[in-house]
Amino acid sequence: MKRGEGACLVCGQPLQYFREAREMECSVCHGKFKSYASCKQGHYVCDACHEKKGLEAVMRECGESGSKDPIHIIQTVMQDPYLYMHGPEHHVLVGTALLTAYHNAGGELDLAAALREMEARGSGYPGGACGLWGCCGAAVSTGIFVSIVTGATPLSGKPWSLANQMTARALDAVAQLGGPRCCKRNSFTAAQEAVLFTQENLGVSMKLPEKIVCRFSDENKECIGKKCPYYQKKWER
Structure with a gap:
């Protein structure tokens, strides 16, 4: 997804932030990471892929x-x-x-x-x-x-x-x-x-x-x- 098409690079939905980190799978590289954010559909993109x-x-x-x-x-x-x-x-x-x-x-x-x-x-x-x-x-x-x-x-x-x-x-x-x-x-x-x-x-x-x-x-x-x-x-x- 290119710039301006939404916060989530997968679906364009807004991001939501958590007070405690959660284990997530990057939707691009499929690596497992601890993260404080995902989109409202549950998509997560790691920093390296982002x-x-x-x-x-x-x-x-x-x-x-x-x-x-x-x-x-x-x-x-x-x-x-x-x-x-x-x-x-x-x-x-x-x-x-x-x-x-x-x-x-x-x-x-x-x-x-x-x-x-x-x-x-x-x-x-x-x-x-x-x-x-x-x-x-x-x-x-x-x-x-x-x-x-x-x-x-x-x-x-x-x-x-x-x-x-x-x-x-x-x-x-x-x-x-x-x-x-x-x-x-x-x-x-x-x-x-x-x-x-x-x-x-x-x-x-x-x-x-x-x-x-x-x-x-x-x-x-x-x-x-x-x-x-x-x-x-x-x-x-």
Whole structure:
């Protein structure tokens, strides 16, 4: 199922979330997993199957883009039909867009290697963690970005601090906008904070658009409308 055809990738029905994980079988790969969500018809798609085609688009675009603006890169990738309204692919998208823009803005980086590492780390962060763990994957993606460009490890000094500061700053900005979750809103917000943080702390100046406008509100049944700083009515676009 392509983007915009419904929440469930099998039948299009809305998803429902559980307070405790249940064992489920992925409707695509038939693997058995513990999950907190399924559609109302009982269909479940694991994170790996959900994000597979979307990540192909993420890696392709970020590997080829010459833009210094991560929001532009993010919005370009989001047009792909397999980059769904919500999903764990955003946990990779934000960081890869930032790595690409950072490299294009003069940041010293082996971009190809960095993108592969971002995909590996970001893919390990589960969907739904924003509500279930209290830590949005888009914010975590900015922390991974800083970790990669600074070479941070659990034993690092300043790089370790910077990576955690980045996640905290992005997470606070995301949280201030309120719920319910929106992977588009959170991605824009986290990336914007990362651009400012990178200039302040790493001395690399990426670019941002004068105004960030979301083109996906019609696909989001939980869109908060005018409460979102990126919302624009369809007839105003």
